[in-house]
Each structure stands twice: as structure tokens, then as C-alpha cells.
Amino acid sequence: MTNKVEGGKMFDIKNKKMFVVGLGYIGLPTAAMFSMAGFSVLGYDKDERVVERLNSGAVYVEEGVTELIDKGLKEGNLKGVSQYEEADIFIIAVPTPIKEDKSPEMSMVLDAAENIGRVIKKGNLVILESTSPPKTTTDLIAPKIRELSGLEAGKDYYLAHSPERVIPGNLLNELVNNHRIIGGVNLESAEAAKACYETFVKADIYLTDSTTAELAKLMENTFRDVNIGLANETARICEDLGVNVWELISLANKHPRVNLHTPGPGVGGHCIAVDPWFIVYNSKNANIINLGRKINDSVPDHVYSMVKDIIPKGKLTILGLTYKPNTDDFRESPVVELAKKLIADPDYEVSLTDPYGENKQLKVAGLEIKKDHMKALEGSDLLIMGVNHKDYDDLDLSEIGKVMNTKTIFDTRNSISREEAEKAGFKYILLGDGKHA
Numbered sequence: 001m002t003n004k005v006e007g008g009k010m011f012d013i014k015n016k017k018m019f020v021v022g023l024g025y026i027g028l029p030t031a032a033m034f035s036m037a038g039f040s041v042l043g044y045d046k047d048e049r050v051v052e053r054l055n056s057g058a059v060y061v062e063e064g065v066t067e068l069i070d071k072g073l074k075e076g077n078l079k080g081v082s083q084y085e086e087a088d089i090f091i092i093a094v095p096t097p098i099k100e101d102k103s104p105e106m107s108m109v110l111d112a113a114e115n116i117g118r119v120i121k122k123g124n125l126v127i128l129e130s131t132s133p134p135k136t137t138t139d140l141i142a143p144k145i146r147e148l149s150g151l152e153a154g155k156d157y158y159l160a161h162s163p164e165r166v167i168p169g170n171l172l173n174e175l176v177n178n179h180r181i182i183g184g185v186n187l188e189s190a191e192a193a194k195a196c197y198e199t200f201v202k203a204d205i206y207l208t209d210s211t212t213a214e215l216a217k218l219m220e221n222t223f224r225d226v227n228i229g230l231a232n233e234t235a236r237i238c239e240d241l242g243v244n245v246w247e248l249i250s251l252a253n254k255h256p257r258v259n260l261h262t263p264g265p266g267v268g269g270h271c272i273a274v275d276p277w278f279i280v281y282n283s284k285n286a287n288i289i290n291l292g293r294k295i296n297d298s299v300p301d302h303v304y305s306m307v308k309d310i311i312p313k314g315k316l317t318i319l320g321l322t323y324k325p326n327t328d329d330f331r332e333s334p335v336v337e338l339a340k341k342l343i344a345d346p347d348y349e350v351s352l353t354d355p356y357g358e359n360k361q362l363k364v365a366g367l368e369i370k371k372d373h374m375k376a377l378e379g380s381d382l383l384i385m386g387v388n389h390k391d392y393d394d395l396d397l398s399e400i401g402k403v404m405n406t407k408t409i410f411d412t413r414n415s416i417s418r419e420e421a422e423k424a425g426f427k428y429i430l431l432g433d434g435k436h437a
């Protein structure tokens, strides 16, 4: 980290124009936050409807963020645009999913780099926020910008990676209060990016090189994925050995240095189920990481085979289909995977319910997701607890028993009490409970 951007001066953030590429879960709240911090922010999205919605003030993100966006729009510091234009700072917040073969899909990052390359000037700052495979900043973005502009990263302009760690549902608080890592192609780049973020970040900001920042972000999610993989494997072992995994984990975690994670119907979302593949793809030494991914990806199949054992044919109702509780995000959800398998099985009639489903007007394999779980459960032979949303905390089992055809529950989350279920006349099967199999 020795290169200096020509002139070698500190990056001055006063009256700077910022251009944010990608206005999704990450880009839009970030754009709004920077607009509040005194930057003049333009938000670009390749989907024109997103830009139109922003400019017409019709965006709802979540409490706190929506108000920030409205304020930015009203005060004239935030605006949606449909064309790239010159700016002082560019932030890339486009999706970085995986392809069918699990390799990284980097076309959207490349597209952003290419377009920035057409308008970038000496002394500008480019920040990659998208979660990216190691060396994306140095080996993908820098060469693409050089190809289009002739400018050299770290010499003619500042280039840094600042991975985002926020969680939807708590965006505002985490944007401000999460510690942040910033990796530059050189120290000046990291410092230039830091000067921007410290206008609103209240937690610590740690500077490093861009590849370390990329890998650190990936390892955070990988740590969680591998540990959930261990929990899911433990559940299978418990089923084999006549042990209840939930009891076992609570006992093992009494050890002061043990923290076994929680098993469930699989791992989903666009982060934990995706990011470890970026490491597997980039290093031949990623063995546990690869195995953890495969174990977690195999859980929906296992849950499906458990359903087949519990009830070979009949009507099934799945409660909760998002990738985790209390979110409206259905991306990469393992329960949606399970639902698809069950819907494709001619032995079953499937009914889906989720408190967040109807708002999103989502369908799974052509099947709509009902909001009212009591309606969805009418005539059912099996209740499958897929996602333990808060809305399901106080399920009225005696009322549910009245509308179901056969009173059986398969709980993949340990969220329904066996005692209460049995008291209400249900047969209760719990994932990972070999004691009661």
C-alpha cells in the first residue's frame, strides 16, 4: 500500500457529488444516508421503474430508512437518474449472485465498472460495496476502468472495497453502528473512502487492503454457514442415534467455550448461502467450506424424505416460507425449495401460507402463498412448521386441530411445544429429535 494518487493530497469530501449504482436493499439506504451526511447523491439503477419509484417518493424500505429517503428527496440532496454521469465518488451496490454451477455472477459489477470507466476523472473515488470474490477490486474493477478511461487505480483515482454487513430489518441502526472494514488498493484509497463513511458511521472503521476486506466479508458469512452445517449434521446424527438435537445443543452450549448453532430446514438468503461459494471458487483449499455448503444445500431433500415417511400422501400445509423468520425476503429460501419438491410430488396436495407472502404476490411453482394460515390449513393432514415467524408464536392449536383433517405437526424449527401439541391431540414430529422418532 505505497502508491499515492497523483498530487498525494487528502481526499476532500466537501461539496462532493456521489453516484450510487444499484438502488436495492443496500444501495438505496446507503444513498439516503450519504445524502443526509451532506453529499449531493444521484442514485442510478438499470431498472427504470426503481428510479421512477424513487423520484415519485413512492419507495418503502423499512422504518427509518423510508423517512430518510423522503427527507433527501425533499431537500434536493437525493435524486434518481437513468444515465451515468460525471461525479466525484462512485459507489457500486449491484447484486453479486451465483450462477447455476455455483460460480460468481459478476456481470453486474463489470457493467458498473465499465460505465464508471466511461465517465471517471482523475482524483475521483470508486467504492465497491457489493460482496465480491477475492481480488475483484484489483483484478476485475481496476483493469475494466483502466480499459475504458486509461486511468490507473491508486495512482490516478482512489479505489476501495467497503463490504456491507447490515441486516434488512435493522438497516438504519446497523448502517450507523456496525464496525466497518475498508480495503484500499493503496492506503490513500482506504483513507479517502473512510473520510466518506465517517460522516455517518459511529462505530470503528478499520483500514486494510482490498483483498483482505473482500475475504473478511466472505469469511464472516462462511463462519456462520459452516457452523450451521455442523448443526444440521448434528441433527442427522441425533436422528440416527436416538438423541434429541435440541436438548443436546442446549447441554453442550453450557460449556463456556462452545456455541453450537441451530439446525433447521436449510440455509437461505442471498448472503450466507452464496458467499462461501466465492471462496470455494477461488481457492482449492476451501474443503470444510465446500462441505458445509453441500450439507446445508442437502437439508431440503432430507426434510422432504422425512415428510414422505410421516405421511406418504395427503394434503400438506407449510407455515412460513421466507429464508428466515420475520423478514419478507424469500430469496434462496430452503423452505421454498422444500415446497417445490412437495408440489412436484403427485402424492401431495400442497397449501402455502406466510404472513409476508400475499403482499409480495409471490407464487411458488404456480401456487399462491396465502396470508391466513387457518384457511391454508383447512382439510390438511400435516402442518409443516417451515419458518417460525413471530406471527406463529401463539398458534391456537385447538382451533387448528378443528380445521385439519389429520392432526399431525412436523416442526423443522423447534418452535411448537411438544407438550402443548400432544395436549391438543396432535402427533408431533420434530426435526433432529431421534428420541421420539
Ligand SMILES: NC(=O)c1ccc[n+]([C@@H]2O[C@H](COP(=O)([O-])OP(=O)(O)OC[C@H]3O[C@@H](n4cnc5c(N)ncnc54)[C@H](O)[C@@H]3O)[C@@H](O)[C@H]2O)c1
Pocket (backbone or CB within 6 Å): 021, 022, 023, 024, 025, 026, 027, 044, 045, 046, 047, 050, 093, 094, 095, 096, 107, 108, 109, 111, 112, 129, 130, 131, 132, 164, 165, 166, 167, 168, 270, 271
Ligand atoms: N441485502 C443484504 O442484506 C446485503 C447485506 C450485505 C451485503 N449485500 C450485498 O450488497 C450487494 C447488493 O445487494 P442488494 O441486496 O442491495 O441487491 P438488490 O437485489 O436488493 O438490489 C440491487 C439493485 O441493483 C440493480 N441492478 C442490477 N444490475 C445493475 C446494473 N448493472 N447497473 C445498475 N443497477 C443494477 C437492480 O435493479 C436492483 O435494484 C450484493 O453484493 C449483496 O451480496 C447485501
